[in-house]
Amino acid sequence: MAVSSYVSSSQNSGCGCLLSLIFLGLLGLIFAPSYLSTSTRSNGQSEARTYIDSMNRAQQAYFLEQDKFADTIPALDLGIKTQTENYTYSTRLTDKAAFNYGIAFSDKYTYRKKYFGLLSKTIKQPLKSYVGGVFIIPATKVNPNAASDELTTISILCEATVIGSTQPAEPTYIDNQLTCGEGTIEL
Structure with a gap:
């Protein structure tokens, strides 16, 4: 029974890590342009x-x-x-x-x-x-x-x-x- 509970816990944390990575990736897409090119001169x-x-x-x-x-x-x-x-x-x-x-x-x-x-x-x-x-x-x-x-x-x-x-x-x-x-x- 303890093993089943342990497996279940590890499946949830894998999903949480994936969601965290997706969230961080989206933040990067949103804020990266402001860091990469705040000023472009002609x-x-x-x-x-x-x-x-x-x-x-x-x-x-x-x-x-x-x-x-x-x-x-x-x-x-x-x-x-x-x-x-x-x-x-x-x-x-x-x-x-x-x-x-x-x-x-x-x-x-x-x-x-x-x-x-x-x-x-x-x-x-x-x-x-x-x-x-x-x-x-x-x-x-x-x-x-x-x-x-x-x-x-x-x-x-x-x-x-x-x-x-x-x-x-x-x-x-x-x-x-x-x-x-x-x-x-x-x-």
């Missing part, structure tokens, strides 16, 4: 971040080869157009820096999905603008063993915190510190 903003970062790296390579910065985007030899569907790109030089801009068109938007369990909502937001800076510094600032007259470059990429087609403030290099300009954050 190609617009990722395009600008990629272009400005590439322009920064190309300016560093150009300086290494030419001892000066490129004064135009075509001179960087990246194949980047100065105007795309979403952004206008430009570069500006000073004696010690090159600034690369990706200015968003005011009528362009990025779309991202926000998930609420099985439901999602697409949110439309205007694109942000970007600025990159490449600065000439003494190589001894990054390598104490470098020759005292040797120069090198460092770079920074910044995103505007406000939406719009206004040129972001330029980053700075002061007291050995790279800093994004007012109204921008470092990426």
